[in-house]
Amino acid sequence: MQRLPRGRHGLSPEYVARNQRERLLSGLTQALYEEGYESTTVALIGQRAAVSKSDFYKHFDSKDECFLAAYEAAIESIRERMETACASATSERWADRVAAAIEALLNLLTLEPALASMALVEGIRAGRHVYGRYQAALDSFVRDLREGAPASPAGGEVPEAMGEAVVGGVAAMLGRRILAGETDQLPQLFPEILEFVLTAYLGAEEARRIVSAG
Amino acid sequence: MTIRPELPREFVAEHKRRRMIDAIADLTAEQGYEATKIADIVRQAAVARKTLYDNFDGKEDLFLSALDTAQAEMRAAVEEGCEPGSSLEDRIAAGLGALLEFIAAHPAPSRMLMVEAISATPSSARLYEASVGRFVDLLRVGAPTGTDLPETIEESLVGGVGWILQQLIRRGEAGSAPQLLPELVQFVLSPYASVAERGGAGRRK
Numbered sequence: 281m282q283r284l285p286r287g288r289h290g291l292s293p294e295y296v297a298r299n300q301r302e303r304l305l306s307g308l309t310q311a312l313y314e315e316g317y318e319s320t321t322v323a324l325i326g327q328r329a330a331v332s333k334s335d336f337y338k339h340f341d342s343k344d345e346c347f348l349a350a351y352e353a354a355i356e357s358i359r360e361r362m363e364t365a366c367a368s369a370t371s372e373r374w375a376d377r378v379a380a381a382i383e384a385l386l387n388l389l390t391l392e393p394a395l396a397s398m399a400l401v402e403g404i405r406a407g408r409h410v411y412g413r414y415q416a417a418l419d420s421f422v423r424d425l426r427e428g429a430p431a432s433p434a435g436g437e438v439p440e441a442m443g444e445a446v447v448g449g450v451a452a453m454l455g456r457r458i459l460a461g462e463t464d465q466l467p468q469l470f471p472e473i474l475e476f477v478l479t480a481y482l483g484a485e486e487a488r489r490i491v492s493a494g
Numbered sequence: 495m496t497i498r499p500e501l502p503r504e505f506v507a508e509h510k511r512r513r514m515i516d517a518i519a520d521l522t523a524e525q526g527y528e529a530t531k532i533a534d535i536v537r538q539a540a541v542a543r544k545t546l547y548d549n550f551d552g553k554e555d556l557f558l559s560a561l562d563t564a565q566a567e568m569r570a571a572v573e574e575g576c577e578p579g580s581s582l583e584d585r586i587a588a589g590l591g592a593l594l595e596f597i598a599a600h601p602a603p604s605r606m607l608m609v610e611a612i613s614a615t616p617s618s619a620r621l622y623e624a625s626v627g628r629f630v631d632l633l634r635v636g637a638p639t640g641t642d643l644p645e646t647i648e649e650s651l652v653g654g655v656g657w658i659l660q661q662l663i664r665r666g667e668a669g670s671a672p673q674l675l676p677e678l679v680q681f682v683l684s685p686y687a688s689v690a691e692r693g694g695a696g697r698r699k
Contacts, residue, residue, distance in 0.1 A: 448656070448658065451653070452653025453646055456626070471644075472645065473650075475644060
């Protein structure tokens with residue numbers, strides 16, 4: 281996030297405010313990743329963002345409020361990235377669209393480890409007020425995944441709980457790998473995550489066949 | 495509560511320890527870790543404040559001991575549930591069934607372990623992750639051997655079951671956990687479903 285020029289610059293106040301807010305969100309995400317929640321003070325966030333303490337309080341009432349906003353921004357950028365990848369997948373086939381979204385997710389997490397940690401580790405550790413947002417994010421991924429999914433191999437729709445378990449399971453597994461300091465290796469997990477997700481909807485045999493075919 | 499003088503001292507001490515562990519489980523399940531005060535715990539456990547500090551360094555130490563007790567009891571129930579020798583399907587259904595029955599019968603320790611521990615303190619979050627890790631190992635040991643299943647499969651399966659149960663517990667519906675058995679069995683079995691036909695090729699790295 282670029283710092284704006286000092287003094288007269290002809291930028292609108294709205295633009296300056298939005299830019300400041302975005303810098304604060306990424307300042308908090310970065311500070312949290314490097315220093316942990318306790319050490320991430322308003323002063324430190326301001327320092328990372330190059331925003332004064334008094335300007336911080338023009339945007340947020342507290343560190344917790346800034347945290348919530350940063351958490352939502354992290355989830356939103358993940359969703360955006362996955363949706364874009366899904367929409368521009370090489371084929372219309374459901375499995376290919378799912379594959380494109382998972383690949384985009386893993387690449388984004390590796391590219392932005394602070395965002396990865398925020399979205400999949402720090403969020404649920406922050407307590408009840410963030411939990412609802414984590415849950416809403418996972419639920420929306422469950423709905424996206426369900427869209428266009430074929431009927432279950434046994435016939436009929438795949439039970440709702442299956443989708444929740446698949447999405448929650450992948451999120452928990454990624455969180456564990458991020459905690460273990462393996463964020464840079466996540467893209468290597470692409471084939472097995474894809475196989476795991478497809479298995480719930482297509483059965484193990486078909487999922488294996490699709491993943492092996494590349 | 496009055497303790498009759500003829501009871502051995504170790505028995506009384508152990509009983510008091512257990513009451514404090516049960517008290518913090520009930521209280522954190524009800525009002526969360528933050529809001530739970532030492533005064534509430536000693537009142538609910540009917541022990542002297544000094545007794546608490548004789549046994550534990552303070553609230554967090556007691557909380558961590560209570561978590562450790564809860565995870566050991568939950569795991570013991572699951573391990574007992576899945577008897578060796580039976581088929582994979584039977585073992586997974588029995589182990590999951592035992593887990594769901596445990597949660598229904600012990601909603602407060604389950605909530606403390608599966609919900610509160612994650613956000614209470616950094617140490618309790620680590621304890622939670624370690625306890626998830628033990629369930630991952632347990633599933634891995636029980637899973638079919640010599641198959642070419644992905645390395646992360648058990649982590650995703652345990653994570654998925656955990657996520658479903660956490661949501662249920664947060665909704666205050668721990669008592670209905672056993673009703674989830676068919677769907678959870680289907681979920682956990684699905685990746686292993688065709689293992690027998692594929693035969694062994696060694697687990698993929």
